[in-house]
Amino acid sequence: MSEEKQVFKDDSQLRQKTMIADHYSRLAAAPDTGEKSVYTFVPGNLTELIRNFDLLPVLPEINALQSAMRGKSKEYIAAAEREGHSEDVCTYVKCDVGMKRAGNVGPTGERLPDPDLLLLSYTGCFTFMKWFEILKQEYDCPVTMLHVPYQGEGEITDSMRKYVVDQIKQKIIPALEKASGKKFDIDKLREQLRRSAQAEDDLVAVLESAKNRPSPIDAYFGGVYYIGPIFTAFRGTEQAVDYYRLLNQEIQERVRLGKGPVTPDGEMKEERFRLVVEGPPNWTNFREFWKMFSEEGAVCVASSYTKVGGVYDTGFRHDPDRPLESLAEYCLGCYTNLNLPSRVDTLERYVREYQADGLLVNSIKSCNSFSAGQLMMLREVGDRTGVPCGFVESDLVDPRYFSGSNIKNRLESYFQMIEQKRGGVQV
């Protein structure tokens, strides 16, 4: 997220960029400083626990998306496909494999350290398991797996929670202790979780600011910047607490001034369409994609993608009093671990609470976890709320599957459709 051209001039944005850049520098220096790294995933991850042992998290998904933003993914994917990886599968994995081949150079141009531990948090996506099986063949390092069961019946049962907590206690913590050579410190964890909860409060306030008219934020395109620190390496840190406090202050100020969101081309002038967006964004043409919205005055007021790491807006907070249990619930509760009925309920609630004009699905070729079922979700939300629903297709990091003219054509039709339905301006 740091490579994107400077679009936000706000302090919070600068702060965020520095935080992330510093983290990558620290990773690059790790072989010299002796700091150790743990590779793990975004959804429902155990950042606090990892940092409890002073280990540095590395998130291959983030590397992949950064590679895409820097225009490297095409070549990485090609390299992986040359090795026999199929065209049909998740491009994050291929991008990561290709990046490894190209020397494992991270987004800041510095080399990423090899993992000292692969912490496979198998949450909300089956591909994660395959991904780390592949990485395990690449690196000669220990791997430990946290299997997080799916909320198939739409709830977290005691046995699920127990299964996760037991694994954390009996497998994950010992593996982390072994990798770091440090003992687990529960009091430190409680402190971390307290800070997590604090940052989470501010983040929720930021996301919910979109209920204002005009919305001061874009909760999808802008949103991906907001969730960066909390879903990656910073949850539970003092830095995160500061960042989210600052961010929230800025946003509340925008609300007070009645300002719209900042877009790649400056402040958005008129808010013409309020959308809820389901599905991850495309990273290879992120700005081009965003522009297709901002130019038409479309603001994303809520999105499911900004809940991939974890869902906070239904009240979940990390809890210092139930440290391991709340970690387990965090893992179990991330958006892609919800069953389809719960996802539909969530989107419906967003459409209503954020007074959206429509639901737009960006269906991602790579990601079965998100995409399988989206067509049905779209119809269901449409039926329940009566708002027009739109559908576009692209991919996360494979530029071959981003057809700008096609998407633009669909989006324009969609916007005109909303407008027509309003009995509005043009017709």
Add this chain to the structure above:
Amino acid sequence: MNYCVGIDLGSTTTKAVVLGESGEVLGRGITNSRSNYEIACDVSVGEALISARFGLLEEALAAEGVEADRRKVQLEELEQGFREEQYRGDLRELGSVMGRLLEAGTYSAQEADAVTCVLDKMEQNAGSLYGRGKSRKSDFFRDLAGGEYLELVEGEAKTRALSFDRLVGLYDKAILEVENTVAHDESFSSRIKAALGRIPEQDALLAKAISAVVAMNLTKAGSVGTGYGRQTLPFAKEDIRSEILCHGLGAHAMFPNTRTVLDIGGQDTKAIQVDGNGIVTSFQMNDRCAAGCGRYLGYIADEMNIGLHELGPMACKSTRPVKINSTCTVFAGAELRERLSLGEKREDILAGLHRAIILRAMSLLARSGGIADEFTFTGGVAKNPAAVEALRKLIQENYGERTLNISPDSIYTGALGAAMFAQREWRRRHCA
């Protein structure tokens, strides 16, 4: 008189609809799309205006008290004559372009001679193409002349032992240029007068009506363009409407109770749901793969060396459609050959191909929200009876009884919608 025009720049054909001041359809025009979009648009509008004038002519004749039967005969003859004039004009242009290419290129005297022979024959045959009750393989000069040229030149190539491919290549080069230079700007009046000279059924009344119509001033008051598949449409941004909306509105105008619209064009298929005001509520279209669109049928027709409009009727004769899976447009020919070599009957294969196309459309329809009553089928493929039959059957099987609307002018649906948008805009400005 003022008119508004809607233009639908499609991947295979460009269509125009001209509306009069009170919103009535004055005329429709169609041409094949080509690389010069502006010319394609001009030609289609030109054609629409020609058909508008023919319409006005009929009105004028009616006003003069000419009875319906006679009017019909007169108009048909006149129109056939008019088309023949057009054709001959295009043929002359083709001849001169080919002559130039022959001189400039590396062609032998033998080759030049063969081409001249062929062109002469085409000139001679022109008369037999047109006349009362005659119908042609296509309405487009490219196809019409191309078909004939190919046939004639094959014979020439054989008797003179020349390369057939080279002679075909020459035509392909020439037609590209012909299409992209002549913007049918020769006036309506000279052609209609020549046509008048040609027909037996002329009389003073007709001549008078023609003069009146020729003198009539048609002024463009507004225009809206639509079209898909091209990054750059030759219209100002504010004069462009999404194809989806145009099709929705156009279908609504033709059949006000329409709730679902299916459009199958050359490269894309669209399933659209509209409300009682013709406003689109949801839509789906194919993406990145043109399998199962109209172009597919084009390849098949080419492969079988028959006209597009003959394809459907042939498929309709089938009693036992073959099951076809791949609808990749480019593989169409191969699939056909393979099936034929397996001993399957031509009409059964064709029926299977049509069903396969419609199956894909059914998927899109399902995706867009199903098929509501009433249902309208538009786009070029709606002209194909086998496609319609397959659609009817599949709807019956999967959705039960539905009213299926198909207009003979279905190919103009998008252009009609666009024209209506133009009209609304003009009214808005006009009244303000």
Add this chain to the structure above:
Amino acid sequence: MTKEQHDSLLVAGIDVGSASVQVVVMRDNGPAGAEVLAHSSERLRRREPADVAQTTFNSCLEAAGLVATDLQYIATTGEGECVPFRTGHFYGMTAHARGGIFLAPDAKAILDVGALHARAVMMDEKAKVLGYRMTSQCASGSGQFLENISRYLGVTMDEVGPLSLEADNPEVCSAICAVLAETDVINMVSREISTANIIRGIHDSMAGRFAKLLRSLKVEGMALVTGGLSADVGLVAALEDACCSKKGNISVTTHELSAHAGAIGAAIWGAFRFRKLAGKGLQLGVGAS
């Protein structure tokens, strides 16, 4: 037939493709090598493959000055199962690999580009197939596609190659689908891109795909282009560029008989089988008509 007569066999290979039929008549001297006595080819042009195979076969025999009963083995490949007078059939890639080695003994791989498919086959020096990749069910980047586009541009297949070499600024053709690519091409024409640059652009995008096939096989060394499009010098040039531009050391070459590689390979395998079976005391009938 006596033992020494097996040293020199007369064999034919018939490659029935989706666009054309290739026939060769060869003399195979076993370990001492083989030579092509005559070759012919004929485009199908909507005719019955079996009929075209028969007439092409006849004219090839005639050119070789032989009659069908002179032959010891008639081998088919491709869709050759439709040929009723064959002695035996070999799968396309097996045949192309053998034909490739015959035409270019140093070749490490062949790239067979036909009307509908392209396939890369990697083999060892004995023509043993080590691996292969094919383009998918989708026709983008096939010979047929190139043919359609050139037709639209008014260029004959013979002119395509030389024209492509004249390109100075190839236009990238992006669409994945062959049909949608046609629209792309029309767009290019409307932007007044020269025909040469358009064609070279298509050649480049096809070559990119094919090079990918070769690279994914990890081919190193020479690859021989076979099949109908081997006659297209533009495509071959584009392939050379595509194979050189990225790291990997693949060189591309072609041979005047490249289009006949399948037929040649089949014929040689036919001789091989004949000897092998004769060694077991089996005699095959050549059922030529």
Add this chain to the structure above:
Amino acid sequence: MSANRILELVESAEETYRDMSLASVKAWKEKTGGLAIGFMPIYVPRELLHAQGVLPVGIMGGGDDLEIIRGDAYYQSYICHIPRSTIELGLGGQLDCLDGMLFPAICDVIRNLSGMWKFEFPEKLSRYLDVPQDFTPEMGGEFYKSELLALIADLEKRGARPYDKEALRASIRLFNELGGIVRDLYALRRASPWKVPTAELYCLQRAATIWPVEEAITILREYHELVLADETRTPMDQARVVLAGSFCEQPPLGLIKTLERSGCYIVDDDFIQVHRWITRSLDVEGDPLEALVNGFLFDAMASPTRYCGDKTKGTELVTRVETAGAEGVLFCAPSFCDPALLDQPMAVASIEKAGIPWTAFRYSENNGQFQVIREQAGTFADSIKLWSGV
């Protein structure tokens, strides 16, 4: 005589599984009044269902007969075929005779299908059956047991017979027997592939996911005895291959036949894994629920859908190739199947290291054209045949 009987058995098997209206299931329900529950490929504890008087019915997609009309309204083009044909069957009413569906943890597509089922068929039982990827008894085992208990409770709520230890023991015995016969058939095919053509074995196995277990045992046993005795089945000069990747969406029968015709003997495969998922007979002495759990944890087949833990991917495949005396591997996976296709490069690495030749292609269950595959498999077989031992 016996050849005819073999043909009869195979034909009735093919008919059973191709019958999308599930007539045999309807007949069973009428006769017994019991519940019938569908399950998606790979694995479910059928013993448990059987013990509660429920008929487990394998639903392995719509095959190549089904035209997809509404299914595409649920799945984008880049998702494999089996979920769309399954939902097509559901919406078309063909699965109405089922009282519910079980969706084992195969992949995200099947997982999400379980949620779609809840929307489309709210009146039916629909359950995502999570299986542990942690294989310790105290964690994964406990969790799996709780999943099984939840399933038991769900079935009871739907009117199934209450859970009973003895009944489960009896069911385990039956399924042990079925599993044994299938393993015997696989062994026979490894030894003499001409005796057990894969296309036949496939039909029988597939139907055996629909037939009541007692019937399946009888038919498979009869088939086994007949082919053993059939002297007319003699060997041909074909290449011996192991087929991998077809564990979920099933290839069309025509594809299997094409492979055999193009010169390959399939001597091992991963079709219809439910019969062989647990690789040995389950314990019938102790707590039967425990036996199910332990079987799953310790004696299950390796599969792309199962975490390989500390083992190296592909070693198991190498072992299978060696056990089967195979000369090569055909990776034959459904298009867009993430588990199979992501696994493949790792498996390839292992078998290449072991010097085993391989080739790969993709299919979808409704493929109708096999030329390309025939060509590939034929070339592969050619190259093994022409060069083996050289």
